[in-house]
Structures are given as structure tokens and as C-alpha cells.
């Protein structure tokens with residue numbers, strides 16, 4: 001079911017060409033009596049890289065899981081490219097699922113499979129391409145994610161933390177998604193690897209026109225690659241703005257986050273590297 005309007009779908013991918021990638025309206029999420037989101041609203045436009053921040057336990061992962069349909073909301077709606085995901089037909093759901101790639105926090109690679117097989121898995125599941133075509137595409141995605149060619153034959157246990165992130169990214173990109181979800185993509189990486197991963201995400205979003213929803217605690221990532229930041233607090237999105245504007249917010253958590261010692265250091269280092277306007 002579409003969200004109350006006629007969909008425009010000139011490219012035939014089953015998605016509304018004119019609707020925003022993500023519209024969350026009046027979302028209510030709870031576990032028993034524990035209310036996590038109380039009428040939360042968030043819209044993400046095409047091509048935007050949006051960082052999602054908030055204190056521990058504010059419901060960032062629950063929001064991601066609800067947007068990708070792993071958790072049913074207790075109230076409100078989630079629309080992906082014009083489709084209400086909780087009332088989508090099987091056919092629409094297939095189109096919705098193909099529109100996104102997800103990079104989970106721990107990578108979530110299949111440990112018994114090689115990197116190449118991991119990247120090939122969504123292609124086997126969602127396309128009718130031949131085995132040879134699938135493996136050729138998998139090699140392309142592995143290169144796109146910045147891994148050396150020999151990495152395709154390795155198992156996850158043989159990879160460094162940075163390589164695991166890149167292999168997971170290659171798998172998230174397997175179906176040429178328009179929308180990429182990243183759950184703390186730089187967590188566990190050293191600052192140099194984290195910086196390189198940020199650059200990769202930025203390059204990919206620029207060159208492929210990807211829309212990116214990125215949960216992060218990494219202030220450097222917020223300063224270097226996001227167009228906008230959504231702040232979760234008090235069970236909803238309390239601010240949505242470019243990171244530079246949030247520095248002027250009066251909200252106590254936002255002030256502490258951006259103007260505390262770590263926030264100031266991130267702002268300074270980005271300024272020193274000339275990576276911000």
C-alpha cells in the first residue's frame with residue numbers, strides 16, 4: 001500500500017520516484033511498559049547523509065530496526081520511497097527490501113562463508129542472475145568497498161576489524177541500493193581506519209547518489225560526512241540540523257555533546273584539516 005498518493009514509478013523499480021526515502025510519522029515504540037519512542041518524526045530526503053545521535057539507550061537501534069521492518073511499531077507509520085512498510089503487499093515489500101543495504105554494528109557476516117560468498121548471498125536470494133554473473137558482481141562490490149582482490153577468498157575470522165566493516169559494506173551494496181543504513185560503522189576502528197571508512201562512505205554517497213542513515217557516536221564522522229544530524233532525546237527527535245548549527249543549540253544534551261571537550265576537539269580537527277565549510 002502506498003502512503004495516500006498515486007505513486008510515480010517511471011523506472012519500474014516499484015518505488016515512488018518522488019517520495020522521500022524515509023518518512024517516519026508519529027512513531028510509538030515500546031517494550032511492555034517501556035516507551036522508547038513517543039510520537040517521533042523524521043524525514044530523510046534523497047541523497048542526504050544523516051547522522052543519528054543520542055545518549056545510550058535513547059532508541060537509535062530500535063529506530064533503525066523499526067524502519068527496516070525488524071520491529072513492528074506500536075503506533076505511527078514508516079514510509080520508504082512512498083510505501084507504508086507495515087501495510088505493503090508482498091510485491092511492494094520485495095521492492096522496498098531491494099532498495100536498501102544495511103551495515104549492522106557487528107558486521108553480521110556469515111562466519112562459515114568467504115567474503116565473496118557473503119557478498120553473493122543477497123544476489124542469490126533476490127536476483128535470477130547466473131552463478132558466474134553473481135560472483136563477477138560480488139568481486140566488483142568487494143573492490144568498490146576498497147578491499148584488495150585476495151580478500152574475496154578469506155573467511156570473516158581472517159579479516160581485521162576494518163576489513164570486516166568493508167566486507168559488510170560490500171554485502172550491503174550488493175543489490176545496488178539507493179538507501180544505506182549504517183549502525184555505528186566506525187566503532188571499534190582505530191582513528192586512521194575510521195577516517196578512511198568515513199571517506200569511503202562519503203565518496204560512495206557522492207558517486208552513487210546514496211541516501212545514508214547513519215547511527216554514530218563518532219563526532220569526527222558527524223563533522224566530516226553528514227549533511228544533517230538528527231538528535232534523539234526525550235523519546236523523540238529533538239533537533240535536526242547540520243552539525244555546525246547544532247553547536248548553537250540550547251538543548252542541554254546537545255550542548256554537552258558538541259561543546260564538551262570531545263566535541264570541540266572534533267570540530268577543531270575538521271577545521272584544521274580544511275574539511276568543513
Ligand SMILES: Nc1ncnc2c1ncn2[C@@H]1O[C@H](COP(=O)(O)OP(=O)(O)OP(=O)(O)O)[C@@H](O)[C@H]1O
Pocket residue numbers: 031036054055056057058059060061062063
Ligand atoms: N528486544 C528488546 N526487548 C526489550 N527492550 C529492548 C529491546 N531492544 C531494545 N530494548 C530497550 O530499548 C531501549 C533503546 O535501546 P537501543 O538499543 O535502541 O538504544 P541505543 O540508543 O541504540 O543505545 P546505544 O547507543 O547504547 O547502542 C533500551 O532501553 C533497551 O533496553
